[in-house]
Amino acid sequence: MANNKLNLRFGIVGALIFMAALSRLLPHPPNFSPIGGIALFGAAWFSKKYWAVLIPVLAMWVSSLILDNIFLAQYYDGFVWFSHPFVYVSILLIVLFGRLVLKNTSPARLVGASLGASTIFYLVSNFGVWATSMVTYPKTLEGLMACYAAGLPFFGWTLAGDLFYVTVLFGTFEWVRRQYPTLVSETR
16 A cells, blocks of 8 residues: 555656646746756655656656757757756756755745755856857856856746746645645655
8 A cells, every 4th residue: 555655646746747847838938947846846755866856857858859849940950859958967956956955845945945946057057058158158267157147137037937836846746645645655
């Protein structure tokens, strides 16, 4: 019976993550996305570390396949299997960060974790823009700082998205736990 509860929890957590990832297909402000929320949610609720990383990465990859090859196809030459590697690096780092700070999921910890996730995404993704840019930013400390400065206007949307998706994902899961306590095991 305990194994069935664990499998059901895995299914609920995985389904919530994939639904959040598919929300990337809806119109939204720049950087208002589920990336941080998905990574933190996976970190908090998957008991196995590899699932905590694999499911959020897989969910983002599937949604990116759809975005890049259907909605943004005019910007690419041919079918795109993998894009934006620094986004995936940020997911990995956010999951590791989440596993450290979300031993319990109090509202204060969730807000702090959201701020941390947004900061990790901002630092890693903008570093990626600077590192892979051919002409936009010189490969100097000044060029890196200029890239970070250019990314600042998007940070607020990243934080808003992380707070929104953390609230929706953790709130929905908590609601399910309270409504159906026999379905979802307490252990992580």
